[in-house]
Amino acid sequence: xxxxxxxxxxxxxxxxxxxxxxxxxxxxxxxxxxxxxxxxxxxxxxxxxxxxxxxxxxxxxxxxxxxxxxxxxxxxxxxxxxxxxxxxxxxxxxxxxxxxxxxxxxxxxxxxxxxxxxxxxxxxxxxxxxxxxxxxxxxxxxxxxxxxxxxxxxxxxxxxxxxxxxxxxxxxxxxxxxxxxxxxxxxxxxxxxxxxxxxxxxxxxxxxxxxxxxxxxxxxxxxxxxxxxxxxxxxxxxxxxxxxxxxxxxxxxxxxxx
Amino acid sequence: xxxxxxxxxxxxxxxxxxxxxxxxxxxxxxxxxxxxxxxxxxxxxxxxxxxxxxxxxxxxxxxxxxxxxxxxxxxxxxxxxxxxxxxxxxxxxxxxxxxxxxxxxxxxxxxxxxxxxxxxxxxxxxxxxxxxxxxxxxxxxxxxxxxxxxxxxxxxxxxxxxxxxxxxxxxxxxxxxxxxxxxxxxxxxxxxxxxxxxxxxxxxxxxxxxxxxxxxxxxxxxxxxxxxxxxxxxx
Numbered sequence: 241x242x243x244x245x246x247x248x249x250x251x252x253x254x255x256x257x258x259x260x261x262x263x264x265x266x267x268x269x270x271x272x273x274x275x276x277x278x279x280x281x282x283x284x285x286x287x288x289x290x291x292x293x294x295x296x297x298x299x300x301x302x303x304x305x306x307x308x309x310x311x312x313x314x315x316x317x318x319x320x321x322x323x324x325x326x327x328x329x330x331x332x333x334x335x336x337x338x339x340x341x342x343x344x345x346x347x348x349x350x351x352x353x354x355x356x357x358x359x360x361x362x363x364x365x366x367x368x369x370x371x372x373x374x375x376x377x378x379x380x381x382x383x384x385x386x387x388x389x390x391x392x393x394x395x396x397x398x399x400x401x402x403x404x405x406x407x408x409x410x411x412x413x414x415x416x417x418x419x420x421x422x423x424x425x426x427x428x429x430x431x432x433x434x435x436x437x438x439x440x441x442x443x444x445x446x447x448x449x450x451x452x453x454x455x456x457x458x459x460x461x462x463x464x465x466x467x468x469x470x471x472x473x474x475x476x477x478x479x480x481x482x483x484x485x486x487x488x489x490x491x492x493x494x495x496x497x498x
Numbered sequence: 499x500x501x502x503x504x505x506x507x508x509x510x511x512x513x514x515x516x517x518x519x520x521x522x523x524x525x526x527x528x529x530x531x532x533x534x535x536x537x538x539x540x541x542x543x544x545x546x547x548x549x550x551x552x553x554x555x556x557x558x559x560x561x562x563x564x565x566x567x568x569x570x571x572x573x574x575x576x577x578x579x580x581x582x583x584x585x586x587x588x589x590x591x592x593x594x595x596x597x598x599x600x601x602x603x604x605x606x607x608x609x610x611x612x613x614x615x616x617x618x619x620x621x622x623x624x625x626x627x628x629x630x631x632x633x634x635x636x637x638x639x640x641x642x643x644x645x646x647x648x649x650x651x652x653x654x655x656x657x658x659x660x661x662x663x664x665x666x667x668x669x670x671x672x673x674x675x676x677x678x679x680x681x682x683x684x685x686x687x688x689x690x691x692x693x694x695x696x697x698x699x700x701x702x703x704x705x706x707x708x709x710x711x712x713x714x715x716x717x718x719x720x721x722x723x724x725x726x727x728x729x730x731x732x733x
């Protein structure tokens with residue numbers, strides 16, 4: 241009997257709470273902002289161009305999913321802030337009240353907030369670990385192509401140790417063959433960023449760092465430096481060419497010339 | 499009224515600050531007039547008959563002969579290129595560049611830049627693609643342990659702009675032949691040619707660390723504009 245009364249009282253409290261105008265306003269702002277963020281948020285994952293490797297595809301998918309998951313949370317925070325600034329602003333001409341309202345915790349809201357946040361974090365953690373695992377090098381019959389990547393102020397050069405130490409200022413790779421990069425620098429710290437192929441790794445002076453990728457798309461892509469490295473850092477760019485195996489072999493046979 | 503006035507003043511102050519910063523950046527990025535390539539006739543190349551342009555630069559162990567004026571500006575002891583670090587070239591032309599190298603040097607930190615990259619044969623001087631003329635002799639690379647400077651030109655990858663990568667090593671003048679004042683009587687003379695594409699903006703810089711010891715000799719002249727780096731405008 242007493243349980244029934246308590247339940248009725250709680251339902252009544254909730255009904256009263258949900259009818260408050262400020263809550264409806266915040267909810268409306270939240271829904272509107274969520275729709276906007278869900279619609280426009282994933283655009284940033286597309287700004288680097290169409291993925292040209294499985295790695296980049298996985299990175300783009302992860303960025304998109306994380307954006308979808310984070311959009312309602314971000315929208316709720318922004319909605320509360322916006323309503324606090326606009327809806328609860330001090331009326332014109334009125335002085336500040338002598339005493340602020342007491343602040344009490346709200347058990348159900350806190351509980352829901354913690355549970356939803358935890359579930360979201362666990363889901364994203366599991367997704368992220370899965371994607372990281374999928375990026376690990378896979379056993380394949382194709383022999384990996386080794387390329388030494390050397391950063392200089394302010395140009396890249398590439399050496400092919402298994403192909404007669406051919407050198408080039410452009411990164412040339414065959415499609416569908418695993419590539420292992422030995423990344424280093426001869427002066428300051430650079431960052432080797434193969435944009436559309438989803439490779440970004442620091443080029444440390446006189447230290448070799450490994451990175452790998454398997455290009456899946458023919459074409460011309462961007463190589464940039466992603467670490468502020470001096471006067472012409474912005475100009476430390478070159479092209480990456482992904483060729484068919486026959487064209488790549490021809491390029492090698494020509495000593496690194498088209 | 500007071501609030502509106504305060505808001506207006508704040509906006510004006512902000513705009514003044516932005517304008518000041520933009521003006522400062524604009525002035526500090528201005529370069530001296532570029533050294534222009536001069537077209538003199540045509541030349542037969544792998545891309546057909548092209549206008550043949552000529553341009554000359556020099557590298558000095560100080561800043562007294564370049565674009566910083568006879569006083570050398572604020573850093574007269576810094577190494578420099580001259581007469582200007584801004585270069586203007588014609589589009590779709592064979593460009594023959596001559597660099598007179600007066601400076602001493604040491605070991606290049608990446609042997610890649612001891613090789614000649616991106617050049618084509620200069621008509622009549624016996625060079626082939628990938629070579630330069632060093633003191634009258636065609637070479638495709640030099641000793642990386644005795645490098646004075648390099649001239650390395652590259653581009654920002656941008657849609658529609660032709661790729662242009664040219665790099666030549668400039669061997670060092672022996673230390674004992676670099677006088678305390680004035681310049682060596684036996685500089686190295688390096689001549690090479692390359693073909694420009696369409697209009698575009700490029701940069702060049704020296705790949706031999708010839709600045710101070712701030713970080714592996716990449717300070718001072720290597721870290722400032724108008725000494726060992728500059729711009730190339732192809733038009």
